Amino acid sequence: MIDALRTRIAELRARTAPLEPDGAERNALGQQALAHALAFLDGIPDAPSKQPADLVFSRRLDPEFPEQGRDPADVLAYLGECVERPGFATASPRFMAYIPGGGLFHAALGDLLAAVSNKYSGFASAAPGAARLENATSAWLAEVIGYPEGSAGTLTSGGSLATLAAIVAARDARDADGGGSVYATRFAHHCVDKALHIAGRGRAPRRTVATDDGHRMSADALDRALSGDRAAGIRPWLVVASAGTVDSGAVDPLADIADVCRRHGAWLHVDGAYGGLFALCDAGRERLRGIDLADSVVVDPHKTLFLPYGTGAVLVREGRHLLDSFSASADYIRPLGDFDVGPSPADLSPELTRHFRALRLWLPLQIAGVEAFRAAQAEKLALAAYFHARLGELPGFDAGPAPDLSVVAFRYLPETGDADTFNERLLRDVQEEGRVMLSGTRIDGRFTLRCAIVSFRTHIEHIDEVVDALVRAVARLQAS
Numbered sequence: 001m002i003d004a005l006r007t008r009i010a011e012l013r014a015r016t017a018p019l020e021p022d023g024a025e026r027n028a029l030g031q032q033a034l035a036h037a038l039a040f041l042d043g044i045p046d047a048p049s050k051q052p053a054d055l056v057f058s059r060r061l062d063p064e065f066p067e068q069g070r071d072p073a074d075v076l077a078y079l080g081e082c083v084e085r086p087g088f089a090t091a092s093p094r095f096m097a098y099i100p101g102g103g104l105f106h107a108a109l110g111d112l113l114a115a116v117s118n119k120y121s122g123f124a125s126a127a128p129g130a131a132r133l134e135n136a137t138s139a140w141l142a143e144v145i146g147y148p149e150g151s152a153g154t155l156t157s158g159g160s161l162a163t164l165a166a167i168v169a170a171r172d173a174r175d176a177d178g179g180g181s182v183y184a185t186r187f188a189h190h191c192v193d194k195a196l197h198i199a200g201r202g203r204a205p206r207r208t209v210a211t212d213d214g215h216r217m218s219a220d221a222l223d224r225a226l227s228g229d230r231a232a233g234i235r236p237w238l239v240v241a242s243a244g245t246v247d248s249g250a251v252d253p254l255a256d257i258a259d260v261c262r263r264h265g266a267w268l269h270v271d272g273a274y275g276g277l278f279a280l281c282d283a284g285r286e287r288l289r290g291i292d293l294a295d296s297v298v299v300d301p302h303k304t305l306f307l308p309y310g311t312g313a314v315l316v317r318e319g320r321h322l323l324d325s326f327s328a329s330a331d332y333i334r335p336l337g338d339f340d341v342g343p344s345p346a347d348l349s350p351e352l353t354r355h356f357r358a359l360r361l362w363l364p365l366q367i368a369g370v371e372a373f374r375a376a377q378a379e380k381l382a383l384a385a386y387f388h389a390r391l392g393e394l395p396g397f398d399a400g401p402a403p404d405l406s407v408v409a410f411r412y413l414p415e416t417g418d419a420d421t422f423n424e425r426l427l428r429d430v431q432e433e434g435r436v437m438l439s440g441t442r443i444d445g446r447f448t449l450r451c452a453i454v455s456f457r458t459h460i461e462h463i464d465e466v467v468d469a470l471v472r473a474v475a476r477l478q479a480s
């Protein structure tokens with residue numbers, strides 16, 4: 001019996017060999033993958049900002065999941081043609097649609113190293129060094145937004161999950177029995193609705209707070225809404241303010257809002273997924289004044305710290321609230337014991353086993369240095385001001401409100417015809433030309449173009465290209 005098992009095990013073991021390439025094979029495979037990645041990066045400056053999707057459907061590896069491994073060169077070629085090329089070129093410096101995501105090369109190397117060592121970063125006792133880096137990077141983010149000692153935070157897969165963690169902490173701290181009301185402007189990101197729904201507060205009394213001409217929450221209107229609810233016996237629970245709305249990058253008056261929340265006993269959550277990390281540079285910090293007064297803040301390093309997608313962070317001013325909501329254990333984990341590097345990430349979010357995310361943030365901060373990030377953010381703010389000023393000089397364009405951060409929301413005002421239809425056609429024309437990529441939204445029912453300047457690769461020549469592309473597109477539409 002044992003001999004038969006030994007024979008069977010030996011035979012199975014021989015068949016697992018492709019899972020563990022030897023040193024020479026690892027080297028060859030690694031070189032091939034690296035060459036592929038470097039060729040992709042080399043192609044970025046000139047590649048179109050959007051490519052057709054035909055190949056996604058017309059070409060598949062056959063069979064898609066082979067019993068025997070295939071030549072890595074074929075696999076990489078497929079990846080290049082059918083995965084990396086089609087769709088939006090999100091890594092391009094000319095991609096200024098939605099919230100761009102350049103994806104720092106150092107961060108990609110961080111992912112590689114994290115995956116190779118595969119440290120169990122959820123638990124301080126299992127991977128003290130990794131957990132320390134997780135806590136150190138969250139602490140650094142908390143310091144960037146100005147949080148005091150005693151705050152806590154953790155890296156998540158993105159802003160939506162970070163928002164969910166923040167809202168659960170706010171619920172447990174201030175609305176355990178339900179009934180409290182929620183306040184936000186019509187520009188709050190839809191991930192807030194999702195989070196409220198998942199947290200069991202989708203039916204909480206909800207107030208839409210009025211905004212000013214720059215699409216920012218009116219602190220006076222908020223004050224009136226909270227006072228009115230209190231007078232009617234409804235307890236204000238949660239105020240969601242924006243540190244950079246997705247539509248126009250508007251930053252709500254955070255210090256004034258914090259004051260209103262303090263007076264009425266409401267939890268202030270600031271959605272800084274897009275804009276919060278501009279606090280790293282002087283001009284951004286000035287615009288975000290008061291963010292440090294929030295009870296919780298969400299920031300997305302995969303937006304304004306230029307990391308690859310999949311990195312958000314939740315930060316809570318009184319860190320114990322995160323632990324109260326998410327700390328849990330089980331008998332099979334307890335023997336691991338404690339390790340003095342701060343809380344385990346598993347106690348700060350819904351996740352147990354997780355990607356060692358900190359490395360993709362820590363490595364670029366070490367290798368490129370903080371100053372490069374600070375300068376890149378200041379550059380983005382200046383580029384947005386430059387774009388807004390250039391639009392203001394172009395005949396026919398309404399440049400919209402001066403940008404608070406790095407999103408410019410603007411329109412073309414045609415002399416005749418419907419402006420919404422014209423702007424929708426203008427956007428489509430620019431996108432189809434494929435040189436620069438912008439996006440659109442509706443603000444108070446009016447179709448508006450957006451230029452979101454967030455990539456570390458975007459510089460002044462790319463903004464000039466946007467202006468040129470818009471001028472060309474308007475001329476084409478007027479001639480048609």
Ligand SMILES: Cc1ncc(COP(=O)(O)O)c(C=O)c1O
Nearest residue numbers: 099158159160189191246273274
């Ligand atoms: C202002 C704002 N909040 C929240 C989110 C959601 O973040 P994520 O896409 O990382 O889940 C976004 C995403 O664009 C955003 O712009």
